[in-house]
Amino acid sequence: MKTDSNLEKVLASGEFAVTAELGPPRGADPEDIHKKAKLLGDCADAINITDNQTAIVRMSSIAAGILLKQRGLDPVIQIVTRDRNRIAIQSDVLGAAAHGINNVLCLSGDHQKFGDHPTSKNVFDIDSIQLIQMLKKMRDEKKFMSGADIDVAPRLFIGAAENPFADPFEFRVIRLSKKISAGTDFIQTQAVFDVEKFEEWMKLVRKKELHKKTHILAGVIPIKSAKMAKYMKENVAGLRIPDEIVSRMEKAKDVKEEGIKICTETIERVRKIEGVQGIHIMAVAWESIVPKIVERVGLLPRPPIRKEDSNANESKNPNG
Amino acid sequence: MIVAEQKPIAEIISIAFKHKSILVVGCGTCVTVCFAGGEKEGKTLSSLLRMKAQMEQKLLEIEELTVERQCDHEFIEKIVPLAGKVEAILSLACGAGAQLIAEKFPDKIVYPGLNTTFLGITEKQGIWKERCLGCGTCLLDKTGGICPIARCAKNLLNGPCGGSQEGKCEVNPETDCAWQLIYERLKKLGQSECLEEIIPVKDWSTSRDGGPRKVIRDDLTL
Amino acid sequence: MEPMDTTLEILSDKASHRPAEAEFEPEILAFCCHYCAFAAADLAGVMRLSYPPNIKIIRIPCTGKLDVLYLLKAFEKGADGIIVAGCEEGSCHFQRGNLIAKKRVVYAKKLLQSIGIEDSRLEMFNLSSAMGGRFAQIASEMTEQIKRIGPSILRSNKL
Structure with a gap:
C-alpha cells in the first residue's frame, strides 16, 4: 500500500468501490461541506472535491478536503492545471499531504471561458499527464519536478480522469495508457449514459490489458429532470447522452424516480463489465440522492473507513 | 506574418x-x-x-x-x-x-x-488564423507539424482534453481541435507511435516567461 | 494625384459655389459600371426619360474597381450621396466584380456610421444595360432620399 487512503484500501481488497463528488460552496461557510459530507459519508469510500469546476470560483478543494478529513472521511482532491503552475501545485500537494490527504485527481480543467471569470489568464504550465508524472516523482523518487530532493515526501494515491466519449475515440485509449505509464493509480471516467459506447471503450482497454494496471471507476450522473438531460446533451462538451434517455425523462410521470432508475440501471450494467472496479457518482447539486442510489444497487453498507495511522508520515521519513 | x-x-x-x-x-x-x-x-x-x-x-x-x-x-x-x-x-x-x-x-x-x-497565416482572402506562439522551442517535429501550444486552448502536449467533440474545440465550435488534427495527420503519415510517447514538461524559459527575449548573431553584428 | 481626385475636385468646386438660400439640391455621384448602369444611363437619355440633374455619373470599368477610399474621398469633398450601380447579380462581365463591390459598400456604410454620417447616403443598385427606365427611377428615388436626409454636414461645416 502506498498510502493510508481508504479508497486505495478498498480497491486493493477487490471490493467494488464507490466514490461520490462534492462541489464546494461559493462562500466561506464550512457548514455547507459538513451538510454534504453527512449525506455522502456513509455511502462512499472516498469523496471527490472539485477544483473550481467549470472555472467557477468555489472554496479551495484542499481546504474543503481538510474539513472532510476532520470528520474522518477520505477526500479525493481534484487539482486542475488551469490555475496553478508547477511551483504552486507541488506546494499545495505538500500542504494537502501534511493534512493527511492522500488522494489526488489530476485534471487539466475546464477552460475559463465557461466560468465566471472568462477574461482571466490561464496557466497550463503542465498538462494532466505531466501532473501525474510530477506527483509520482514526488512520491516515489522523493524529488520535486526540478530534481531537488524532498525531505519528507507526500504519500499519494494518484488518480486521473478519462473521457471515453470524447473524440478521437481511438486516441482515448492511447491517452489512458499514457496516463497509466505516467503513474496513475486509479481512473474516474466521464459520466456514462451510453453504456454500449462505454463497453466498446472497455473492450479496447482490456485488449491492451490496461484494466490490470490501474483501477477504473465508471462515472455516473443521476439526472433530476428532462430539462437537465436536454441541457447536458446540448451544452456540456464531452458528455454523450443518447436520445433514448432524454425521451425517457420526458415521458416519465415521476421524473426524479426515472432519473434514479436510469442511474441505477447504468450502475448495474457497468458493474458487470470486466475491468470496472467501482463507480463514481457525480450528483451535481443533488447530493441527497446518493445514499438512495447506492442502497438500491446493493452496495451498502460500505466497508468501514479505517482509523488514521498517525505515525504513517514519520515512518516514511527517510531521516526518521 | x-x-x-x-x-x-x-x-x-x-x-x-x-x-x-x-x-x-x-x-x-x-x-x-x-x-x-x-x-x-x-x-x-x-x-x-x-x-x-x-x-x-x-x-x-x-x-x-x-x-x-x-x-x-x-x-x-x-x-x-x-x-x-x-x-x-x-x-x-x-x-x-x-x-x-x-x-x-x-x-x-x-x-x-x-x-x-x-502570428498567423492567411487561410483565404479575408481570413487569418493563429499558428505560432513564439515559444522559443519548436516541437512541431513531435506533433505532425501542428502546434498544440498555439492551437489548443489549454496548450495540452499529450493529447486532447475531454471537451474535444467531432473534431472541434469545446472553447469554440468553429475551431478545429488541434489534437484531432495531430492524431489524423500522424496516423496518415504512419507515425502513430508518436502519440504514445509522453511529451515531457515544457521549458517555458525560452518563451515569454523567461522575460523579454533577444537574439544576437555575432557574424552579422557590425 | 489619383485619377478619381480630378472628378472630385470639380465636384467640390461646384458644391461650394452653390447659393445657400436656394432649395437644397443634393450633389449625388453615381459610380456606374461600363457594362450595365453606364449604358442604362445612356439609354435613358436616348429614350428621352428625364431624371434629376443632381446625379453626376462616373464611369468605372466594373463596380469591382470601386475602392472604399473613392467613396470616402467623395464624401470628404462634400458629396451628399453616392450611388453605386453595377450589373445584376450573376451577370458581371468580370464574373464577380459586383459581388465584391456589394461587400465594399457594406463596409463603407459601416465606416460612415462609425463617424456619424448617415449610411443611407450610400446605396448600391443592380441593373442591366437595357434598363434605361430603371436608371431614371433610381436617380429620382436616390435624389428624393438624399433630399429627405438633407445636406451633408461636411459641406456646411467646411472650415
Missing part, C-alpha cells in the same frame, strides 16, 4: 482629437498583407479622421506616410521630417513597430492604431 486589427474608429478618434496635428504612419510589411495598417488603411483612416474633425469643426492637421517596415531603424528614418510637424504619431504597425517609433521620437506621443493579435 504578424496579424493585427485596427482599433475601433471611436477609440482612434478620441486619441487623435487630443491633438491639433497627428501623423498617421502605415507599415508596409505584415499589417499591409493583412489589411490592417498599410498605405490604403492609413488613407482610409485619415479620411475618416478628417471628416470627423470637419463635422465637429475641430482643427486637426493630418499627415500621412507609409514606410516599408516600422520595426527597422533604417526605414523609420523617413518619418523624421514629417514627425517634426506634428504633436503626436499614430502608428498603424504591430506593437513592435509602434514601440520602435516611440524609441526613435522620445519627445513625441506615440499611439497604437492597431491591436496586434497573433
Whole structure:
C-alpha cells in the first residue's frame, strides 16, 4: 500500500468501490461541506472535491478536503492545471499531504471561458499527464519536478480522469495508457449514459490489458429532470447522452424516480463489465440522492473507513 | 506574418482629437498583407479622421506616410521630417513597430492604431488564423507539424482534453481541435507511435516567461 | 494625384459655389459600371426619360474597381450621396466584380456610421444595360432620399 487512503484500501481488497463528488460552496461557510459530507459519508469510500469546476470560483478543494478529513472521511482532491503552475501545485500537494490527504485527481480543467471569470489568464504550465508524472516523482523518487530532493515526501494515491466519449475515440485509449505509464493509480471516467459506447471503450482497454494496471471507476450522473438531460446533451462538451434517455425523462410521470432508475440501471450494467472496479457518482447539486442510489444497487453498507495511522508520515521519513 | 486589427474608429478618434496635428504612419510589411495598417488603411483612416474633425469643426492637421517596415531603424528614418510637424504619431504597425517609433521620437506621443493579435497565416482572402506562439522551442517535429501550444486552448502536449467533440474545440465550435488534427495527420503519415510517447514538461524559459527575449548573431553584428 | 481626385475636385468646386438660400439640391455621384448602369444611363437619355440633374455619373470599368477610399474621398469633398450601380447579380462581365463591390459598400456604410454620417447616403443598385427606365427611377428615388436626409454636414461645416 502506498498510502493510508481508504479508497486505495478498498480497491486493493477487490471490493467494488464507490466514490461520490462534492462541489464546494461559493462562500466561506464550512457548514455547507459538513451538510454534504453527512449525506455522502456513509455511502462512499472516498469523496471527490472539485477544483473550481467549470472555472467557477468555489472554496479551495484542499481546504474543503481538510474539513472532510476532520470528520474522518477520505477526500479525493481534484487539482486542475488551469490555475496553478508547477511551483504552486507541488506546494499545495505538500500542504494537502501534511493534512493527511492522500488522494489526488489530476485534471487539466475546464477552460475559463465557461466560468465566471472568462477574461482571466490561464496557466497550463503542465498538462494532466505531466501532473501525474510530477506527483509520482514526488512520491516515489522523493524529488520535486526540478530534481531537488524532498525531505519528507507526500504519500499519494494518484488518480486521473478519462473521457471515453470524447473524440478521437481511438486516441482515448492511447491517452489512458499514457496516463497509466505516467503513474496513475486509479481512473474516474466521464459520466456514462451510453453504456454500449462505454463497453466498446472497455473492450479496447482490456485488449491492451490496461484494466490490470490501474483501477477504473465508471462515472455516473443521476439526472433530476428532462430539462437537465436536454441541457447536458446540448451544452456540456464531452458528455454523450443518447436520445433514448432524454425521451425517457420526458415521458416519465415521476421524473426524479426515472432519473434514479436510469442511474441505477447504468450502475448495474457497468458493474458487470470486466475491468470496472467501482463507480463514481457525480450528483451535481443533488447530493441527497446518493445514499438512495447506492442502497438500491446493493452496495451498502460500505466497508468501514479505517482509523488514521498517525505515525504513517514519520515512518516514511527517510531521516526518521 | 504578424496579424493585427485596427482599433475601433471611436477609440482612434478620441486619441487623435487630443491633438491639433497627428501623423498617421502605415507599415508596409505584415499589417499591409493583412489589411490592417498599410498605405490604403492609413488613407482610409485619415479620411475618416478628417471628416470627423470637419463635422465637429475641430482643427486637426493630418499627415500621412507609409514606410516599408516600422520595426527597422533604417526605414523609420523617413518619418523624421514629417514627425517634426506634428504633436503626436499614430502608428498603424504591430506593437513592435509602434514601440520602435516611440524609441526613435522620445519627445513625441506615440499611439497604437492597431491591436496586434497573433502570428498567423492567411487561410483565404479575408481570413487569418493563429499558428505560432513564439515559444522559443519548436516541437512541431513531435506533433505532425501542428502546434498544440498555439492551437489548443489549454496548450495540452499529450493529447486532447475531454471537451474535444467531432473534431472541434469545446472553447469554440468553429475551431478545429488541434489534437484531432495531430492524431489524423500522424496516423496518415504512419507515425502513430508518436502519440504514445509522453511529451515531457515544457521549458517555458525560452518563451515569454523567461522575460523579454533577444537574439544576437555575432557574424552579422557590425 | 489619383485619377478619381480630378472628378472630385470639380465636384467640390461646384458644391461650394452653390447659393445657400436656394432649395437644397443634393450633389449625388453615381459610380456606374461600363457594362450595365453606364449604358442604362445612356439609354435613358436616348429614350428621352428625364431624371434629376443632381446625379453626376462616373464611369468605372466594373463596380469591382470601386475602392472604399473613392467613396470616402467623395464624401470628404462634400458629396451628399453616392450611388453605386453595377450589373445584376450573376451577370458581371468580370464574373464577380459586383459581388465584391456589394461587400465594399457594406463596409463603407459601416465606416460612415462609425463617424456619424448617415449610411443611407450610400446605396448600391443592380441593373442591366437595357434598363434605361430603371436608371431614371433610381436617380429620382436616390435624389428624393438624399433630399429627405438633407445636406451633408461636411459641406456646411467646411472650415
